Amino acid sequence: MKYGDLIQFDPIETVIQLRHADELTIAEQLVQTYVISDEMAEKLTDIVIPNLQFDEPTDNKGLLIVGNYGTGKSHLMSVISAIAEYPELKSKLNNDAVMKASTQIAGKFKVIRAEIGATTMSLRDIVFLTLEDNLQKLGVDFIFPGSDEVSTDKPVFEDMMAEFHLKHPDHGLLLVIDELLEYLRS
Template identity: 60%
Template sequence: MKYGDLIQFDPIESVVQLRDADKSSAAQQLVSTYAISEEMAERLTLLVFPQMQFEQPVDNKGLLVVGNYGTGKSHLMSVVSSLAADASLVTALSHSGVAESAKQIAGRFKVIRTEIGATTMSLRDILVAELEENLDKLGVDYIFPEVSTITSHKRAFENMMEQFGQVYPEHGLLLVVDELLDYLRTRKDQELILDLNFLREVGEVCKDLRFRFMAGVQEAIFDSPRFAFVADSIRRVKDRFEQILIARNDVKFVVAERLLKKNAEQQVKIREYLIPFAKYYDDLNERMDEFVRLFPVHPDYIDTFERVTVVES
């Protein structure tokens, strides 16, 4: 018996780049291939979409997608931003409940995606440059004031969205940023405080404007000991952001449904193969369904993988 007889192998992209979703064909593929666990469906329908929509007044905040390397963080942000940009992609979702909930944001946004690489620029300068460049492409003429001439960026964002609204009166503006944590780790003490203060302002303007912000980080920065020395700044940022955690169960679901998908007949064969070993392993019987769905990967391998933080892939 060969692995090919037991598993429906489907080629996948080993690495998803956030900006791939700028292409409509890639966006369609990213949405249709995203495996949504029930836990993730709940986060999307109860947290992400309600926070992004702007028809019903709520305490809208910025969004941080938290997941280790290889957990599908960029894929999730690509899916959400693609739905926000193109209403037709809702039908490509694999989960009917998520598809129904996604209608409240579908096609309602103009989307700007960016990834932060190796740079010494401040977070403010990076995001302002991306906004100005992409707004110009969208036909919106707006230049942020020099940082040395203002005491707060809230008025600048208000003016930006006023200009945006004149061109796109029915749309919101979504800015999606990947690799934010890697960037923040490189910042010196005073630089980091200024970056966090700007990040807080970005989260705050989401409340009153049709501007939304989503960023991907490898760990929950609000609880990270790496940033303990700026605890006060972190706490103020936390008040204006919601976190979407990609948990190990989400990863296991994706592995089972995308990498190691099996039909009912294949699952029966694997179960028959594993049953003789149950007497040698304490939890094999109790977790048989999980072992079958993830075969030939041991379920605990994914738990261990979640704790690995020193490698990228």
């Protein structure tokens, strides 16, 4: 008898592409294979989920996940965004505390995932173009004004979210950008 007859190992995906989580079956696999340590469970339940939830008004903040190459940032962002988009995936989490806390965000978002790299385009233009293209796929027609047409972007985002909520009144919008550090380095 061989060890291979006794134990089945799933191959390890060495590079996770955030955009692959757009597909439910891949998102499910990413959620199932993400190992949640006690420290990560604490960060997810105490920081990430409370800042993403929008049912109870709090001083929510944007999230920035920073780490060295190969530390699982893309996998983590895939898991968070998959739970936010697909409510049925929360039961696939391998940590009970995170599973319970994720009820606050599970399925409550339309998610736009993007990867950026070395480019000369401004971050504003990258974000706005990504939003425009993906919002259209969600049935929301919104065109961002050029940077020379506005003095600040906050009212533009407010207008965009008002349009979004006309089509998706029960959902938040989650924009997840991977490889931002690569862009900032260029």
